[in-house]
Amino acid sequence: MPRPAPKPPAFPDSFPAVSRRRFLLGLVTAGSVLAACGGRAGTARTTGPTSRALLSFTPDEAACLTAFAGAILPDAPGWPSIRETALIERLDEELSFVETALRDDFRNALQVLEWLPPLAGHWSRLTRLDRATQQVVITRLMGSRIELPRAIVNSVRFVVHFIYYAHPATWERTGFDGPFSHLPPQPGEQRAYYAARTGAAL
Amino acid sequence: MTGRIFEYRDLTTSADVSTEVCVIGSGCGGATVAMRLAEMGHDVVILERGGYYPTRTFDQDELNMNGRISDNRSFKTASDNATVLLSGHNVGGASVHYWADSYRTPEDRLELWAERYGITGHGSVDLAAPWDAITESLSIAPAPESYFNRMNALVRDGSRRLGWRGSSVPGARRGCQGSGHCMQGCVYEAKRSQLVTHIPRALELGARLYADVRADRLEFRGTSVGRLHATIIDRRSNQPSSVTLRVSARRFVVAAGGFNSAAFLIRNGLKTTHPRLGERFGFNPSPMVHGLYDEDIVLWRNIPAAYGVDHFRRPSFDAAGRYVEGGYLLMPNQLQPGLLGGSIPLIGDAHARWMSQLRRIGGTIGWIDDPADELGTITVNSDGSSKVNYPFGPTTRAMLRDLVRKQVQLQFECGAREALVAGGQAITLRSAADDHRLDGLLVSGGGLLMGAPHPSGGCTMGRSINDSVVDSTHRVHGLDNLYVADSSVFPTPVSVDPSLTIMGFSHLAAAHIDSALG
Numbered sequence: 001m002p003r004p005a006p007k008p009p010a011f012p013d014s015f016p017a018v019s020r021r022r023f024l025l026g027l028v029t030a031g032s033v034l035a036a037c038g039g040r041a042g043t044a045r046t047t048g049p050t051s052r053a054l055l056s057f058t059p060d061e062a063a064c065l066t067a068f069a070g071a072i073l074p075d076a077p078g079w080p081s082i083r084e085t086a087l088i089e090r091l092d093e094e095l096s097f098v099e100t101a102l103r104d105d106f107r108n109a110l111q112v113l114e115w116l117p118p119l120a121g122h123w124s125r126l127t128r129l130d131r132a133t134q135q136v137v138i139t140r141l142m143g144s145r146i147e148l149p150r151a152i153v154n155s156v157r158f159v160v161h162f163i164y165y166a167h168p169a170t171w172e173r174t175g176f177d178g179p180f181s182h183l184p185p186q187p188g189e190q191r192a193y194y195a196a197r198t199g200a201a202l
Numbered sequence: 203m204t205g206r207i208f209e210y211r212d213l214t215t216s217a218d219v220s221t222e223v224c225v226i227g228s229g230c231g232g233a234t235v236a237m238r239l240a241e242m243g244h245d246v247v248i249l250e251r252g253g254y255y256p257t258r259t260f261d262q263d264e265l266n267m268n269g270r271i272s273d274n275r276s277f278k279t280a281s282d283n284a285t286v287l288l289s290g291h292n293v294g295g296a297s298v299h300y301w302a303d304s305y306r307t308p309e310d311r312l313e314l315w316a317e318r319y320g321i322t323g324h325g326s327v328d329l330a331a332p333w334d335a336i337t338e339s340l341s342i343a344p345a346p347e348s349y350f351n352r353m354n355a356l357v358r359d360g361s362r363r364l365g366w367r368g369s370s371v372p373g374a375r376r377g378c379q380g381s382g383h384c385m386q387g388c389v390y391e392a393k394r395s396q397l398v399t400h401i402p403r404a405l406e407l408g409a410r411l412y413a414d415v416r417a418d419r420l421e422f423r424g425t426s427v428g429r430l431h432a433t434i435i436d437r438r439s440n441q442p443s444s445v446t447l448r449v450s451a452r453r454f455v456v457a458a459g460g461f462n463s464a465a466f467l468i469r470n471g472l473k474t475t476h477p478r479l480g481e482r483f484g485f486n487p488s489p490m491v492h493g494l495y496d497e498d499i500v501l502w503r504n505i506p507a508a509y510g511v512d513h514f515r516r517p518s519f520d521a522a523g524r525y526v527e528g529g530y531l532l533m534p535n536q537l538q539p540g541l542l543g544g545s546i547p548l549i550g551d552a553h554a555r556w557m558s559q560l561r562r563i564g565g566t567i568g569w570i571d572d573p574a575d576e577l578g579t580i581t582v583n584s585d586g587s588s589k590v591n592y593p594f595g596p597t598t599r600a601m602l603r604d605l606v607r608k609q610v611q612l613q614f615e616c617g618a619r620e621a622l623v624a625g626g627q628a629i630t631l632r633s634a635a636d637d638h639r640l641d642g643l644l645v646s647g648g649g650l651l652m653g654a655p656h657p658s659g660g661c662t663m664g665r666s667i668n669d670s671v672v673d674s675t676h677r678v679h680g681l682d683n684l685y686v687a688d689s690s691v692f693p694t695p696v697s698v699d700p701s702l703t704i705m706g707f708s709h710l711a712a713a714h715i716d717s718a719l720g
Binding site for chain 2: 071072073074075076079090094095097098099100101102105106135138139142143144145147148150151152153154155157158159161162163164165166170171173174175176179180181183184185186187188189190191192193
C-alpha cells in the first residue's frame with residue numbers, strides 16, 4: 001500500500017553528535033574563559049610562520065598547532081622545518097575547503113589539545129611546555145585509555161605528518177624518488193582561489 | 203548522438219532540465235546504471251556533486267590529488283573521531299582513487315542476502331551476465347607476475363609458508379605502468395575507473411553529466427518524485443552558488459555512494475516513513491601493520507595489491523558461539539610518503555628513524571567484514587552534514603585484534619626485523635613471539651589508525667518497509683519512481699571489495715527501471 005509523501009523533518013536525529021560536541025565545546029569554553037582571564041584574545045587575524053594570512057585558524061589555534069608540530073616533527077639537521085614546508089599554511093588551506101562542521105571540529109580539537117596536558121600529568125598548557133615535555137605528553141595521550149583525547153591527539157598527529165612528508169623538501173631525507181612521471185604540478189582552481197585570498201605561492 | 207559534461211563554469215544561470223532518468227552520483231553505482239540505461243535507449247542525466255577532473259589534470263602529487271578526488275580531503279571521520287571515511291568527490295567517484303580490486307560477490311554472501319534478508323533476483327545466476335560484461339568493459343583479470351612489487355611477492359610467499367590460502371587479485375587494469383599512483387588517480391587511464399569507462403560510454407550514447415551540482419530536495423507529488431532541486435557548487439571556493447537546477451524526470455536514481463545516499467534521503471524527510479533508513483551501516487575498518495626490513499621494499503611502486511589472502515574471509519566461532527578468528531581479507535599495503543608518514547604512530551626522533559628508512563618500510567593491511575549484528579547507522583546533523591555512527595562492538599573489536607595479530611605474524615614470516623602496529627599505542631614488536639604485547643590493544647578512537655574504504659547499508663534492500671528501504675527492484679518502498687543503486691542497498695558488507703557487486707547490482711537496477719519505463 002503506497003504511503004503518503006514524506007514531509008521534511010522538523011528536527012534532525014542528531015543527539016549523539018550533540019553529546020560529543022557538547023563535551024568538546026565544554027572543554028573549549030572552559031579553555032577560552034581561562035585564556036581570556038590570562039589576557040589572550042582569540043579572534044585577531046592570524047598569520048602563519050611564513051607571515052602569510054591564514055583563513056581557518058585563530059592565533060591561539062595556530063600557535064597550538066605550531067607547537068604540536070614542532071614537538072612531533074624531526075628537528076635534526078637535514079630535515080626541513082615547519083616554515084620550509086609551509087605546513088601550517090597548507091593545513092589552513094586544506095581545511096578551508098572541507099565541510100564547515102569538520103573545520104570547526106578540527107579547530108575545537110586544537111583548542112582542546114592546548115588544555116590536555118593535565119590528563120597526562122603536566123599542569124600546564126601545551127604551548128607553555130618545553131619540547132621534551134610536550135613529547136612526553138603527546139605520547140601518553142596517543143595511547144590514552146580515554147577515547148576522546150586519544151582520538152584528538154592521534155588525528156591531529158596524522159594530519160601533521162601527512163602534510164609534512166608529502167612535501168618535496170622531505171624526500172631527499174626519506175629516499176622517496178618522487179612521483180612516478182615527475183609531471184608538472186597542476187594546482188587547480190581551489191589552490192588558485194586560496195592563493196588569491198592569502199597571497200600564497202602555488 | 204553524444205552527450206556532454208557541464209561544469210560550474212557552464213552553469214551560470216538557473217535552469218530547468220528534463221530527462222527520462224536522473225541519476226544522482228557518478229561512481230561505480232551511478233555511472234553503471236546511467237550507462238546501462240543509455241544503452242537501452244533512455245535519455246539520462248547524471249548529477250555529480252564533485253568536480254570533473256579529466257585524467258590530463260592528474261599530476262600524481264599526493265596533496266593536490268587528495269584535494270581533488272577525496273571527499274573532505276580525507277579529513278572526515280566516524281563517530282570515534284579517528285576512523286577516516288574514504289570516498290570520492292569527483293566524476294567517477296571513489297573508483298578514481300580506488301585500488302581496482304574486482305572480486306565477484308562470494309556465493310555465501312549472495313545466499314545470505316537472499317535467505318535472511320529476502321533479496322530476490324540478485325543471485326549469482328542473475329549477476330553472471332552483468333559480471334561478464336563488466337569484466338570485459340573494465341578489463342578485469344588476475345594480476346600477472348609483472349604487477350608483483352616486492353611487498354606483494356613477500357606476502358604471497360610468506361602467507362603460503364604459513365599455510366594461508368590466497369590468490370592473485372582480480373583487478374580492473376589495462377596497460378598498467380606500475381606507477382603506484384592508484385590512489386592519486388591514474389593519469390595513464392590504465393586503471394579502469396568509471397571516469398574512463400562507463401562515463402564516456404554513457405556520454406557517447408547521449409547522456410548528459412552535470413558536475414559541481416549538489417542534489418538538495420526531492421519535490422514529491424503524492425507517491426512520486428516530480429522534480430529534484432539542486433544547487434551549483436562553485437568549485438573554486440567549494441561553496442554553494444545562487445544558481446540552481448530543477449530536474450524533471452520520470453525516474454530518479456539515488457547513487458550518491460554508501461556514505462551519502464542514506465543521508466540524502468534522510469534530509470528529504472524519508473526517515474519518518476522509512477524507519478530502517480540509515481540503519482545497518484558497515485564500512486570495513488582497515489587496520490595496518492608496518493614492517494622494517496633489511497632490504498628495499500619500495501612500498502609506493504607498482505600496483506597496491508597483486509596478491510590477497512582470503513584464507514580468513516569467513517570468521518570462525520566455537521561451539522558456544524564465541525569468536526575464534528577470521529572475518530577479513532589481508533593484503534599488502536601501498537602508501538605514498540605522506541600517508542605513510544601519517545600512519546606511522548610515533549613522534550620526534552622515533553618517527554624520523556622510520557621515515558629515514560622509507561625504502562625499507564613494508565606494510566600490510568586488512569579489512570574486516572563488519573559483523574551483521576554490530577552494524578552502525580548514518581544520521582544527519584543539525585547543519586545537514588552526515589554522521590557515521592559506528593559502535594565497534596565486541597566481535598568487531600575481536601576481529602580487528604585478530605587481524606592485527608595475523609598481520610604481525612605475516613610481517614615476520616616475510617622477513618621484517620621490526621613490526622609496528624599503526625595505532626596510538628605504537629606497539630612495536632621484534633619477533634612473532636612478542637605478540638603478547640598485543641593483549642589489551644585499543645581499537646577505536648585512534649587505538650588503531652584505520653581507514654573505512656567500503657561503506658555499505660543505510661538504504662538496505664529487503665522484503666518490506668518494515669525491514670528495509672528498497673525492494674528487490676531497487677525501488678524505494680512505497681514510492682513510484684525513486685530508486686537506489688549503490689552499496690547503500692547491501693544489507694551487510696560484501697566480505698570482499700565491493701566494486702564489482704555494486705556494478706552488477708546497478709546492471710540489474712537498470713533492467714528494472716527500463717521495465718518500469720515501459
